[in-house]
Amino acid sequence: MERLDYTRNYMEDILRKSQEDLLSANTKIKESMANVEYLDSSDSFINILTNSRFFELARTQKESLEAVRQKPYFARIHFQRPEEAEEFLYIGKTSLIHSETFEPIIVDWRSPVANVYYDGRLGDVTYCVRDEVYSGHLYSKRQYKIEDGTLLSFQDIDLTTNDELLQEALSGKADVRLTEIVATIQAEQNEIIRAHLRQPILVQGAAGSGKTTIALHRISYFLYTMGEHFNPQQLMILAPNKLFIEYIGEVLPELGVDRICQTTYAEYVQNATGIKLKLQDPNELLEQIIEDNAPLPTFNIPKVKGSMEYKTILDRYIKLHERNLASLFDEDVFIEKYRIMRGSHLKKLFLEEFAYMPIEKRLERIKKVVQTEVKRKSKAVLDSLNARYDEMIGKALNGFRDPEKRKRNVTRFIDERDERIPKIKAEIKSTVANYMRRFEKVKIKTMYRNLLTDRVLLRELAPEWSFEEQEKFIRTHAREKWALEDLAAIYYLHAQIKGVKDEWKMKVVFIDEVQDYSLFQLAALKTGLETDMFTMVGDLAQGIHSYRSLTEWDSVLKLFPRANYFTLQKSYRTTIEIMEVANKVLAKMDENLPLVEPVVRHGNPPTFVQNDEFNPSKIREIYEAIRKNGHRSIALICKTSDEAAYFAETLIEENLDVELLTETSELGQSKLLVLPSHLAKGLEFDAVIVAAFSFPYNDTPIDRKLLYVALTRAMHELYLVGPSEETFLLV
Numbered sequence: 001m002e003r004l005d006y007t008r009n010y011m012e013d014i015l016r017k018s019q020e021d022l023l024s025a026n027t028k029i030k031e032s033m034a035n036v037e038y039l040d041s042s043d044s045f046i047n048i049l050t051n052s053r054f055f056e057l058a059r060t061q062k063e064s065l066e067a068v069r070q071k072p073y074f075a076r077i078h079f080q081r082p083e084e085a086e087e088f089l090y091i092g093k094t095s096l097i098h099s100e101t102f103e104p105i106i107v108d109w110r111s112p113v114a115n116v117y118y119d120g121r122l123g124d125v126t127y128c129v130r131d132e133v134y135s136g137h138l139y140s141k142r143q144y145k146i147e148d149g150t151l152l153s154f155q156d157i158d159l160t161t162n163d164e165l166l167q168e169a170l171s172g173k174a175d176v177r178l179t180e181i182v183a184t185i186q187a188e189q190n191e192i193i194r195a196h197l198r199q200p201i202l203v204q205g206a207a208g209s210g211k212t213t214i215a216l217h218r219i220s221y222f223l224y225t226m227g228e229h230f231n232p233q234q235l236m237i238l239a240p241n242k243l244f245i246e247y248i249g250e251v252l253p254e255l256g257v258d259r260i261c262q263t264t265y266a267e268y269v270q271n272a273t274g275i276k277l278k279l280q281d282p283n284e285l286l287e288q289i290i291e292d293n294a295p296l297p298t299f300n301i302p303k304v305k306g307s308m309e310y311k312t313i314l315d316r317y318i319k320l321h322e323r324n325l326a327s328l329f330d331e332d333v334f335i336e337k338y339r340i341m342r343g344s345h346l347k348k349l350f351l352e353e354f355a356y357m358p359i360e361k362r363l364e365r366i367k368k369v370v371q372t373e374v375k376r377k378s379k380a381v382l383d384s385l386n387a388r389y390d391e392m393i394g395k396a397l398n399g400f401r402d403p404e405k406r407k408r409n410v411t412r413f414i415d416e417r418d419e420r421i422p423k424i425k426a427e428i429k430s431t432v433a434n435y436m437r438r439f440e441k442v443k444i445k446t447m448y449r450n451l452l453t454d455r456v457l458l459r460e461l462a463p464e465w466s467f468e469e470q471e472k473f474i475r476t477h478a479r480e481k482w483a484l485e486d487l488a489a490i491y492y493l494h495a496q497i498k499g500v501k502d503e504w505k506m507k508v509v510f511i512d513e514v515q516d517y518s519l520f521q522l523a524a525l526k527t528g529l530e531t532d533m534f535t536m537v538g539d540l541a542q543g544i545h546s547y548r549s550l551t552e553w554d555s556v557l558k559l560f561p562r563a564n565y566f567t568l569q570k571s572y573r574t575t576i577e578i579m580e581v582a583n584k585v586l587a588k589m590d591e592n593l594p595l596v597e598p599v600v601r602h603g604n605p606p607t608f609v610q611n612d613e614f615n616p617s618k619i620r621e622i623y624e625a626i627r628k629n630g631h632r633s634i635a636l637i638c639k640t641s642d643e644a645a646y647f648a649e650t651l652i653e654e655n656l657d658v659e660l661l662t663e664t665s666e667l668g669q670s671k672l673l674v675l676p677s678h679l680a681k682g683l684e685f686d687a688v689i690v691a692a693f694s695f696p697y698n699d700t701p702i703d704r705k706l707l708y709v710a711l712t713r714a715m716h717e718l719y720l721v722g723p724s725e726e727t728f729l730l731v
């Protein structure tokens with residue numbers, strides 16, 4: 001308690017001081033502003049800059065301290081570095097150093113030494129600072145429970161004690177959004193958060209193992225460690241949909257991170273290419289597949305368009321375009337009859353020296369080369385012509401006795417010169433433009449549309465496809481239907497032909513639910529961004545879009561040869577009882593994934609409620625019972641959007657406070673949320689009711705996954721409502 005008081009008092013002092021600093025910086029800025037108007041002095045301008053920087057710094061420090069003033073730290077380590085005195089380090093969400101003694105009052109959880117707290121062991125330990133290994137001895141780890149500035153309890157932990165703080169965190173109620181977990185990060189999660197930052201990582205993690213949470217903590221850790229080299233705007237999180245972005249929205253600021261680009265693949269591609277497309281809802285296709293319940297065709301277009309074979313076809317297309325452009329270099333660059341550059345030289349630049357650049361960037365560079373050469377050589381041309389005319393005029397002046405003849409000749413040369421030189425000068429001005437005009441810029445959308453609609457072109461580019469396959473491919477795009485799987489192709493063509501603009505050239509990418517991506521989507525992104533710094537987390541067991549997306553990780557690891565691969569088997573979300581049911585479904589899947597181990601936490605066994613048809617008053621009864629147990633975030637998850645819409649409508653008639661969730665909904669807590677399983681992916685709720693009537697879950701790959709997703713959304717309570725247990729693949 002003493003330590004807490006000491007820390008809090010010091011923080012209050014600092015906060016008071018920074019408030020004063022802020023006020024004074026603000027006053028100074030105002031004064032300088034006033035001076036600028038009167039004096040226009042650069043001194044005032046510099047004053048503004050200095051003060052506003054100071055203002056920014058003071059404000060950031062103030063904000064981060066204010067955010068933690070009620071809970072400055074959550075743990076303490078008793079630590080000793082070799083040849084140094086033992087010390088107690090208090091770990092919190094921000095760091096605070098005594099301004100006079102330089103004593104670390106709070107150590108940031110992301111700092112190198114804090115790693116020993118998460119790493120699991122007591123005794124001799126090591127930690128890394130910028131790739132250098134340091135050692136020390138860890139005597140003890142202590143966790144604190146502090147609320148509203150008061151110390152409630154503390155506990156020393158080692159490997160054998162049960163992590164009470166974790167237990168408590170897990171038994172808490174689901175806020176409708178994700179929260180930070182800095183106090184209870186587990187060793188296997190810590191390893192991923194702090195895994196080599198300059199290398200890609202791929203995580204196969206069970207449902208509820210903390211993949212999303214870890215990805216977000218890794219961003220925070222990344223910016224803390226590499227912030228000097230990276231602007232947060234160069235980081236991008238790719239999420240499956242808008243609802244998910246809203247769901248994770250508040251964690252990043254809590255973790256001290258903001259201004260980072262959070263988007264979906266579709267939105268990113270459209271922004272980065274400037275091509276707006278009316279996209280078919282990708283879930284429509286999923287729903288159709290679920291409803292049809294028929295096996296997928298072998299030449300399945302979404303899968304084809306997500307494959308690396310499709311990339312090969314596009315590569316041929318780009319090569320064809322490149323060849324067509326290259327043939328235009330057959331002409332040389334002339335000014336009048338003077339050859340300035342050989343086309344063959346430019347062609348070599350285009351096809352070889354500049355081959356590492358996107359095609360239109362190469363042309364821009366070549367234009368510059370031609371410009372420089374025209375500038376240089378045109379002067380020589382004019383100088384030599386002028387000299388020749390001077391010589392000819394001189395000769396004419398001296399060469400003829402007859403004054404008439406002399407006059408005629410001199411005039412002829414002068415006239416010729418006066419006509420020819422300005423013409424050449426005019427030509428010089430337009431030489432570059434005239435030469436470059438032949439290289440027309442392409443419209444990527446048009447170019448790609450040609451591939452989708454032009455049979456002759458397709459036969460040339462995809463000779464390995466049978467006639468029927470080619471026809472099917474062309475038929476799919478009838479009536480300008482753009483699909484999600486066209487985006488990778490468009491982005492890839494854009495990247496290879498025009499190049500991605502700097503503002504969209506993210507340096508670091510975090511992808512959640514990566515199993516829903518196709519290999520080509522990832523490959524296109526990697527090519528366009530020219531980086532492999534990807535953090536990818538996903539779960540094959542939840543791959544409900546596998547008709548068009550990844551079904552294994554080997555190909556991803558081949559695409560990212562430098563990647564470190566991790567697996568997470570423990571689930572922190574669900575109780576043992578709920579996980580048992582979900583594991584039954586997992587065991588039926590073809591992927592051969594190991595069963596999920598729940599962290600030891602018990603709850604009520606899931607309840608099966610037999611109803612022959614959807615009975616809204618039964619749902620009300622269950623809903624009210626759940627609320628009585630103190631749970632607030634409650635979802636009714638269905639297999640399809642149609643059924644969700646029907647249930648929601650029926651429940652509204654029953655006067656139940658219901659919200660039918662769509663991609664653009666805002667997450668509220670006070671209503672019963674009704675949503676289809678594919679939209680629930682990534683989210684979690686205190687309690688879940690899975691209901692299925694018109695659309696029972698069949699024993700097919702896709703249905704097993706949809707059901708597994710639905711079951712694993714529940715933290716504490718699970719109800720299954722339907723005609724029989726078979727509806728939920730439980731017998």
Ligand SMILES: Nc1ncnc2c1ncn2[C@@H]1O[C@H](COP(=O)(O)OP(=O)(O)OP(=O)(O)O)[C@@H](O)[C@H]1O
Binds near residue numbers: 166212542681
């Ligand atoms: N170390 C931890 N301490 C406390 N809570 C944790 C920890 N790890 C995970 N959790 C909690 O477990 C839940 C699941 O985490 P998260 O949603 O990140 O998992 P996920 O692997 O992305 O799940 P899914 O694949 O099902 O979407 C969250 O409520 C998260 O706060």
